Amino acid sequence: MSKREMKGVSIRGATKRYGQTVALKETHLDIKPGEFVSLLGPSGSGKTTLLGLLGGFVTPSAGSIWIGNKDMTYTPPHKRDIGIVFQSYALFPHMTVGENVAFPLRARHQPKASWAAKVKEALAMVELDGYQERNIAHLSGGQRQRVALARAMVFEPSLILMDEPLSALDKQLRESMQLELRRLHQRLGATIVYVTHDQSEALTLSDRIAILRNGELVQIGTPQELHNTPKDSFVADFIGDATLLPVTRVDSHQIRLGSHTLTSARPVPDATELFLAVQTEKLLIDSAAENATANRLEGQITDTIYQGNSVRVCLRLQDGSLLTLRQPTHYAACQQLPAVGERLQVSLHPEDTIVVPRCT
Ligand SMILES: Nc1ncnc2c1ncn2[C@@H]1O[C@H](COP(=O)(O)OP(=O)(O)O)[C@@H](O)[C@H]1O
């Protein structure tokens, strides 16, 4: 399977209501050809509904869905040229691996003579060539998910949709499948829309991530954009590993946190309720920070938790607010870490001093 003409996707003012329930508020979303976009949000936030609009399983209450340059709003799923992978593999248990992968070719009435070569190619992509005659029942969970992937790609769709395809797998397998998906995407140049509630998965895979909450697309951006300029307290809390502390606005670049005045490199939003969103890894123990412009905070260590790849340190500031920082566990860093009960000075760079309004 070669790199092919991939199609972009455009959701234009689509909404979905079920009776009184609004599953998806008015949504506008443009996805570029070849882009990998994740839909990330808690359970019930509207991810599957949005994916269903693209796949054609869900008809919008208003608005339209465009794939390539065509209005596909009322086109049934099998005529949309889309490959789909769900959480449950949805493979046919009574068919062999090869028959499962050939199924979309049969359904699309492609000439039978071409099936074997296409199946072989699709299976090779997921490193399962040679498994054609195997029984589905004898495969591991990871192998089944790879068969499901091969089946979604065998007819060279212009768009691939995936709904939590790895969530049934254990952590180790999930992580290796994530890397495999990443490589596959790079190799195929496929347009992929991927539903997940796991932020690390979204970060690993995506060019851009769309954050959903209560049926609303709150923000879409690259992983860096979401980290550095979260739109509100929901995004700041959902992305990364942050502590949110209430602060007051002093001026366009300064805030007050208890007795501390902090400078932010970015404009402080002009809202009544503001939070400082501090990512745990952005706080540096002061002796290591030479930067004179950095914000300084001082508190008492209430807890240190060794977590293998990092140490979490909980710090109580003078006004009582609790801050968490994460330190590397190499020898030098551990040496400079005071004991529980002792005072600690930390610094936060103005570029890492992120202030967000409360989500509405
Ligand atoms: N067929 C349906 N009938 C009624 N309500 C639905 C239906 N599908 C989804 N919903 C509701 O729409 C909201 C969004 O659901 P969904 O898109 O499945 O969320 P997610 O995939 O993010 O968990 C939820 O409140 C859900 O209960």
Ligand SMILES: [Mg+2]
């Ligand atoms: Mg869902």
